[in-house]
Amino acid sequence: MTEPVPHTTARVLPSGIVLSVAENETVMAAAHRAGYYWPTICGGHARCARCVMEIEDGAEAMSEASDEERSTLRKIRGAFRPESERLACQTTLRADVTVRRRGVRPQEPRNQQ
Structure with a gap:
């Protein structure tokens, strides 16, 4: 029997979608x-x-x-503000969050052909 992979949750507003995020998996x-x-x-x-x-x-x-994430946010958003915004493609979680x-x-x- 395999052990379950630890996970956290990311609640996404305004949709209310709740994602189960595995250890070392990005949002x-x-x-x-x-x-x-x-x-x-x-x-x-x-x-x-x-x-x-x-x-x-x-x-x-x-x-x-x-x-890389810091650089991209500075370049495109004008600043890096880790307390208020992050890239979902780079961010993993240690506990539950709301974004x-x-x-x-x-x-x-996808279209079936």
Whole structure:
């Protein structure tokens, strides 16, 4: 019998979606695994900042930002404010959080050809 993978939850506002986030999994990867679309242009490489999420509660429960994430947020958003916003494609969790990101929604089924 395998042991369960430790997980935390990310509550996404305004949709109210609650994601189960596995250990060492990014918030965006957890959304994709659960069948949700999370807005991105670069596909999770910390280049576009399209996946940025506002932190409502739990900033202290988020992983430390990489130099790449800091640089992208400074360049695109004008500043790096880890207490108020992070990239979902780079952020892992140590405890439950609440974030705000419009556009997170169930993925549309792909056309069957």
